Amino acid sequence: MHMANELLSIPVATGTLAIAGASLGVICRKVRQVIAADKFALMGILGAFVFAAQMVNFQLPAMPGTSGHMVGAVLLAIILGPHLGAIVISSVVIVQCLIFQDGGLLALGCNIINIALVPSYLGYFLYRTVTNGGFSSLKAYIGAMLACVIAMEAGAILVAIEAAVSGVLVVPFSTFLITMVAIHFLVGFVEGLATVAVLAYLQQLRPDVVADSLPGTIRLSRRAVLVTLAVFAFVIGAGLSLLASDLPDGLEWSYAERPDQPDFQPVVSNPDARIAAVDDLQSKYSPLPDYSARSSKLGEVAEQQADVGAGWTSFAGVVGSVLTMALIWATACILRRRQPQ
Amino acid sequence: MHHAYIDKFAYQDSAIHRLDSRVKFLVVLVFTAVVISLPRTSLSILVCYAIGPFAVLVWAGIPVRFAFKQILLVSPFVLVLALSCPLYDRTPVAVSFGPFLWRITTGWMRCFTILAKFVVTMLALIALVSTTRFNNLLAGLQRLGLPRLLIVQLGFLYRYIFVLIDRAHHIVRARAGRKLRNLGFKTELRTAASMLGSLFIRSIDTAEHISIAMQARGFDGSWRTLWALHTHQSDWLFVLGAACYISGLYIFIKPILQ
Numbered sequence: 001m002h003m004a005n006e007l008l009s010i011p012v013a014t015g016t017l018a019i020a021g022a023s024l025g026v027i028c029r030k031v032r033q034v035i036a037a038d039k040f041a042l043m044g045i046l047g048a049f050v051f052a053a054q055m056v057n058f059q060l061p062a063m064p065g066t067s068g069h070m071v072g073a074v075l076l077a078i079i080l081g082p083h084l085g086a087i088v089i090s091s092v093v094i095v096q097c098l099i100f101q102d103g104g105l106l107a108l109g110c111n112i113i114n115i116a117l118v119p120s121y122l123g124y125f126l127y128r129t130v131t132n133g134g135f136s137s138l139k140a141y142i143g144a145m146l147a148c149v150i151a152m153e154a155g156a157i158l159v160a161i162e163a164a165v166s167g168v169l170v171v172p173f174s175t176f177l178i179t180m181v182a183i184h185f186l187v188g189f190v191e192g193l194a195t196v197a198v199l200a201y202l203q204q205l206r207p208d209v210v211a212d213s214l215p216g217t218i219r220l221s222r223r224a225v226l227v228t229l230a231v232f233a234f235v236i237g238a239g240l241s242l243l244a245s246d247l248p249d250g251l252e253w254s255y256a257e258r259p260d261q262p263d264f265q266p267v268v269s270n271p272d273a274r275i276a277a278v279d280d281l282q283s284k285y286s287p288l289p290d291y292s293a294r295s296s297k298l299g300e301v302a303e304q305q306a307d308v309g310a311g312w313t314s315f316a317g318v319v320g321s322v323l324t325m326a327l328i329w330a331t332a333c334i335l336r337r338r339q340p341q
Numbered sequence: 342m343h344h345a346y347i348d349k350f351a352y353q354d355s356a357i358h359r360l361d362s363r364v365k366f367l368v369v370l371v372f373t374a375v376v377i378s379l380p381r382t383s384l385s386i387l388v389c390y391a392i393g394p395f396a397v398l399v400w401a402g403i404p405v406r407f408a409f410k411q412i413l414l415v416s417p418f419v420l421v422l423a424l425s426c427p428l429y430d431r432t433p434v435a436v437s438f439g440p441f442l443w444r445i446t447t448g449w450m451r452c453f454t455i456l457a458k459f460v461v462t463m464l465a466l467i468a469l470v471s472t473t474r475f476n477n478l479l480a481g482l483q484r485l486g487l488p489r490l491l492i493v494q495l496g497f498l499y500r501y502i503f504v505l506i507d508r509a510h511h512i513v514r515a516r517a518g519r520k521l522r523n524l525g526f527k528t529e530l531r532t533a534a535s536m537l538g539s540l541f542i543r544s545i546d547t548a549e550h551i552s553i554a555m556q557a558r559g560f561d562g563s564w565r566t567l568w569a570l571h572t573h574q575s576d577w578l579f580v581l582g583a584a585c586y587i588s589g590l591y592i593f594i595k596p597i598l599q
């Protein structure tokens with residue numbers, strides 16, 4: 001779910017970069033006051049642990065041939081606290097971008113928010129809220145599961161919103177959202193199970209590490225797993241069916257007229273005759289007339305009347321570029337062959 | 342184990358490798374922003390924009406095949422989203438390209454544009470990463486104002502990624518040697534959890550040893566480097582060339598190709 005550059009518009013990309021940068025600055029300042037220098041190595045190595053944990057995969061049930069692995073954002077947030085967890089996962093996202101090229105440079109702000117900041121704080125908050133008060137194994141289990149699933153879903157919903165605000169995708173917002181939510185429900189559920197299992201293991205072997213966040217024993221039972229799966233599936237299914245009902249999208253609401261309420265004032269209205277013509281044209285040709293975004297269609301009308309002359313200039317542009325690249329390549333080859341002599 | 346299996350080309354030497362890391366980072370950032378802001382309907386200008394990163398890659402001696410393999414590796418998410426465009430946007434459109442004339446839908450145009458932008462910006466990012474050592478990049482980023490805590494964190498992370506990945510490989514191989522069939526989800530999950538847990542504990546112990554060793558050598562939380570960052574004349578020439586290339590294409594070639 002790493003966002004790529006192409007799925008964002010410039011305002012969204014710069015806005016999220018600014019938000020991510022500012023909040024990282026604040027978190028760094030806060031952490032700097034709290035921790036001593038001897039924690040630096042721990043944070044760095046736990047970031048490397050997140051990478052290494054992705055090597056450990058396990059078979060998923062009911063889907064032969066597929067395997068899951070853990071991300072670990074919520075686990076780190078539960079063990080280290082949200083600030084340290086957020087910094088560790090942010091640094092993981094930055095390294096994924098800069099060394100493994102996973103996610104674009106401009107999309108870095110989005111990725112830090114979706115993958116690092118939101119899951120860390122939301123997951124920690126949910127876990128703490130559930131386990132607050134008297135500790136019990138069931139509470140810790142539900143807290144960790146809830147934290148993982150909700151944090152993962154929040155990130156997925158943010159991806160859908162960012163892409164929709166950028167206006168790059170033509171997929172209807174609700175379809176995209178439902179796909180993301182459904183996929184990340186499975187991912188979050190497996191992540192939650194793995195997180196609980198790792199917490200239980202750590203509790204047995206090194207109670208001192210998890211003493212702060214896990215003051216009792218935690219056990220994973222088959223019945224608890226089945227019950228939570230059923231409850232989560234029901235809640236998310238109900239939420240999705242509400243979303244997927246024939247209510248118009250929020251975006252559509254803002255500019256559409258509503259036949260069911262005659263006195264509804266459209267928020268955005270454009271009396272220009274050309275736009276009306278475009279809408280007509282579009283409803284004629286579009287197989288999915290319900291989904292329409294005015295602004296993005298304006299540019300494509302001119303293209304429908306693409307004259308043959310424009311084809312030749314673009315042809316020249318592409319051929320020229322390819323020739324230039326071939327020239328650069330050939331020159332480099334010749335120079336390199338000459339060098340060793 | 343030497344950890345340079347992914348950014349091995351950063352340790353080569355060429356004129357591009359010797360450029361200041363700040364200069365390269367900022368140029369790639371601006372280049373990416375400009376490419377992303379290009380209109381969605383013009384494909385041919387993107388091919389012109391591909392010349393720049395391609396030239397840098399070739400000049401620096403990075404195999405182009407490596408770059409494309411790397412792009413293919415990270416493409417699935419974008420690929421799925423791009424391929425969903427033709428399903429939803431079926432407005433027919435006539436595209437003429439030289440002597441050819443096609444009838445396709447705007448969805449396909451959009452799909453190709455998204456993919457082309459992806460490839461061009463990824464080429465630029467790969468050109469940056471495989472010509473700059475990560476430590477130099479971090480030093481440059483610190484000079485550009487990233488919080489020092491984050492820089493130290495990234496430095497440690499980079500240093501230990503490959504150590505821990507090696508360790509994880511050992512654990513996974515040990516499991517493969519003992520587990521000869523699928524054991525069912527519950528046992529699988531429990532095994533994986535113990536592997537992860539032991540990896541976690543080992544990481545914490547390693548961190549403790551390292552921080553004791555570093556404190557014994559006077560580490561107080563600040564990152565000191567031996568080299569100083571200088572901008573040479575070549576850096577300014579590179580900036581000038583990149584600025585001319587990016588803005589020239591944007592101002593002069595883009596209106597023609599549209």
